[in-house]
Amino acid sequence: MRCHRFHRSRAGIKGDSNATLDDNLIFFEDAALSGSIASAPVPLTSLKKPGRAEPICVCCRVMETAQGGTSLTLKLQESDTETGTYADVAGSSETIPAAALTKGNKVYLRWLPGAVAKSWLKCAVTASGTFTAGKLTCAIVREDDQPYEAGLYIDKGQVVG
Numbered sequence: 001m002r003c004h005r006f007h008r009s010r011a012g013i014k015g016d017s018n019a020t021l022d023d024n025l026i027f028f029e030d031a032a033l034s035g036s037i038a039s040a041p042v043p044l045t046s047l048k049k050p051g052r053a054e055p056i057c058v059c060c061r062v063m064e065t066a067q068g069g070t071s072l073t074l075k076l077q078e079s080d081t082e083t084g085t086y087a088d089v090a091g092s093s094e095t096i097p098a099a100a101l102t103k104g105n106k107v108y109l110r111w112l113p114g115a116v117a118k119s120w121l122k123c124a125v126t127a128s129g130t131f132t133a134g135k136l137t138c139a140i141v142r143e144d145d146q147p148y149e150a151g152l153y154i155d156k157g158q159v160v161g
Helices: none
Strands: 006-009 012-015 026-032 057-068 071-079 094-097 120-128 131-141 153-155 158-160
Touching: 026 120, 120 131
Parallel strands: none
Antiparallel strands: 006 012, 026 131, 057 131, 071 094, 071 120, 153 158
16 A cells, blocks of 8 residues: 555565565666666556546655765656657656765656557656665556655544644
């Protein structure tokens, strides 16, 4: 359920097994921010126009605080086939400043953009500056992970948050 808890092992997902729909929907896991990241192709082959379906959650979480560098630019790319030519998805590019790349932070899109019209996706990451540390994990997940905000968490009758 919570994208900050997914970890893949040879046996599949460990930790919170409800985090991802399946192993094939992980763009990359614990990828070092030392340069550009080219993700694995992610299939959405059961959907005719994935961006027009019910909201599909995207989770990119910082797994290790970034050091050095100035920003990351993330964008989705789509193709008709797994090995085809990938083109940028309109409206999917976002630049994240290095200050926002702290461990545990969710960055980038929350939902798959409506412009996604093809069945295969990749997430491309380009670093600006030289990062000496930092890791990022990005996947299509089952549900959005929204943190509790002030006044939303009740413990033994007391509002906490």
